[in-house]
Amino acid sequence: ERGGNNSFTHEALTLKYKLDNQFELVFVVGFQKILTLTYVDKLIDDVHKEFRDKYRNEFQQKGALGLLNGTFDFKDDFMRLLRDAEESSKVRAPTVMKTFEQSLKSQKTVKCMIETRGEKPKEKVKNKKNKGSKKDGTEAVAAPSKASAGDKQLSAAGEKEELTKDEILQKNREEFFRRHMKAGEKSRSPKPDAQKEKGKKPRVWDLGNSNAKVLDYSNSATNGSAESCPVEEFDPDMALGDKNREPGRLYDLEYESDDEAEEEKVVQNPSKASVKKKKGGLGGMFGMLKGLVGSKSLTREDMDPVLEKMKDHLIAKNVAAEIAVQLCESVAKKLEGKVMGTFTTVTSTVKQALQEALVQILQPQRRVDVLRDVMDAQRHRRPYVVTFCGVNGVGKSTNLAKISFWLIENGFSVLIAACDTFRAGAVEQLRTHTRRLNALHPPESHGGRTMVQLYEKGYGKDAAGIAMEAISYARNQGFDVVLVDTAGRMQDNAPLMTALAKLIAVNAPDLVLFVGEALVGNEAVDQLVKFNKALADHSMAQTPRLIDGIVLTKFDTIDDKVGAAISMTYITSKPIVFVGTGQTYCDLRSLNAKAVVAALMKA
């Protein structure tokens, strides 16, 4: 489902790949990351075309027998193509380089420099404008050389552009000389400097009858210089706008303007669509029928409108915008060139592919089975440690209580570690939960064992230290599970993220759960990326402990805008372990991928 980009880097190797969806082939080229080979894309395309044409018969056969029985002796062809590609890339390189002597620019400017002294400052200014940001140009001689050095990196096309600019430059200089002779003023050179200093000073026409050509500044290459910009008049009335507003009052947002803009857009689109339809006419109807029957391969143009609509639909369902874009990109890559069966429209194919991709995203790499792992830890006589992290106010403590209830129902004893030493009332909250849970599951019904207990050290202490003590206490007392509650923190808050990373790195919990609410939109991407990054940066180990699972909370507040689930699993590739659907102890569910995808794809 991540087929959007076509390259993959792993350690020292980079892999570039190309998909052929018609015959279901994948072409992969691997090379060392440090080499920047320019011919790789071309090589892949050539290999693809040649392989496909050569073995077309084997692919046409239905079933895998063709692939099994055919011999694919492609090695010689491949070596030939590789050699061709390498040579073609070598040929191109030398034409880019051009030495300083050969460059016309250097000759011209030096010559001009020697000719007239008064032109020096003007030269500087003009050169600056021509080259843009490439040089600082304190010395005019140094400037052209630097420019040529910059030129060397440009491609041949860029070179040509510079030359034409130089011709324009030359022309302007000639005009300027003429002007100089006519007016006969010697103080022309300081004038440009003075003019530049003053900024938007109105232009002074010191020439009586001047050539129209001279006054035509439209062709000059002096982008952004002060003289060529027409002066704008500052009209205070215009700038302030509405005369009748009270000074200092803050007006509300006007909503009518938004609707109007939308209406305009909506009106425009139907008119465009109707125009298109009119053009189609009879051909359009036949085209529709032709599209239904017969096998045609999907092209990008066919899929683009459908994908646009699907992307907007996903975004409307609260999927993060960049993820919706990447998803649509990968679906497009997967379907490009695929041959559609009869009686399938483009829309249905794209929808099906998108649905499959979404289900694949939601069905994780490895299902996190908490009970199974707790049983394992029980056998090794050590507690199973779960850490909850997330931003402020997502429901960590509430869901921690729900999960401890579920664990108690399954016969495991729980120790709750109150590592939220910042928020007022955090410890009391957990104490109340502990009391309630013990009331629901009294020790008498579990063989005299207190099923849940709270380990707390008050406020203001170091969270990582409390967690460590809690774990050793649990080991001594024989608790099966330790649930560590941490304080909520924003992902941008570097010191707090460091503290969290330290807690996780030092205590090495068995499961790190990120608690996120289902209401979050594009923020989910940022939160998860920054949390994972902080955990990875501050860990000393070879393989840092990252987020292992996600708890999606406040699921009852969204009806079918379930896109946050997709955003979160896409970013981390980790499963959604629990879903919180309310505030009572029984409101804990597990994710049903098909139901969520159905809710997403529903119109």
Add this chain to the structure above:
Amino acid sequence: AMAGGLEPHLEALRRELHGPAVLSVLIALIAVAVTFLIWRFVQSRRSSRKAVLLLGLCDAGKTLLFARLLSGRYRDTQTSITDSSAVYRVSRDKSTNVTLIDLPGHESLRLQFLERFKAAARAIVFVVDSVAFQKEVKDVAEFLYQVLVDSTVLRNAPALLIACNKQDVTMAKSAKLIQQQLEKELNTLRVTRSAAPTSLDGSATGGPAQLGKKGKDFDFSQLPMKVEFVECSARGSKGEEGEADLEGLEKWLVKVA
């Protein structure tokens, strides 16, 4: 005069309609319809379940097994990302064919492909890597559990063969050991899975299906389908050039087809 001319024609027509000829036409039509329906039913029953699925974890050897069964030759294989299907002639004298379908074992793909092909399955071959089994016990059991509690699989009850592959390696575990370990692991799994929180739309994750009998420890004989264990080696003991050791598998396929 016109109306009078029409009347006797209409009378004749009406008499015709009530005559025996029409009745026979109607009966013929019904017979054709019924035959058609029966034929469709039989066809769908027969053709819908002609597939033998090759399932298993990644690197269990499914694709190589597939290649060996179909062509007899050894092939270098890559991790499958899509299914491969081909018609397999079960034995030389009988002309029954089954469609062998090799599904990818990768975690993110396996359930999707299982969904697509489970309805057409007449038999399932679950390939297990006997060498890495000790490390992968939990994953193998989890996948097997997911296959076994699937409602379609429970309904159709296709024959199940657990092929303990890679027997050519000396460290390979025997089929008996694998069976014992799987039974133990599945016993634990059915408790933990049914205790998991219920799914979002109300249906429990383990389904109302309970694997095996409640009170007793899990046993493969408690399943509604026939389960067999067989040892095989897709690579063959003589290396890449030699024949594969697939006798047990082929005999089972003959039985199932």
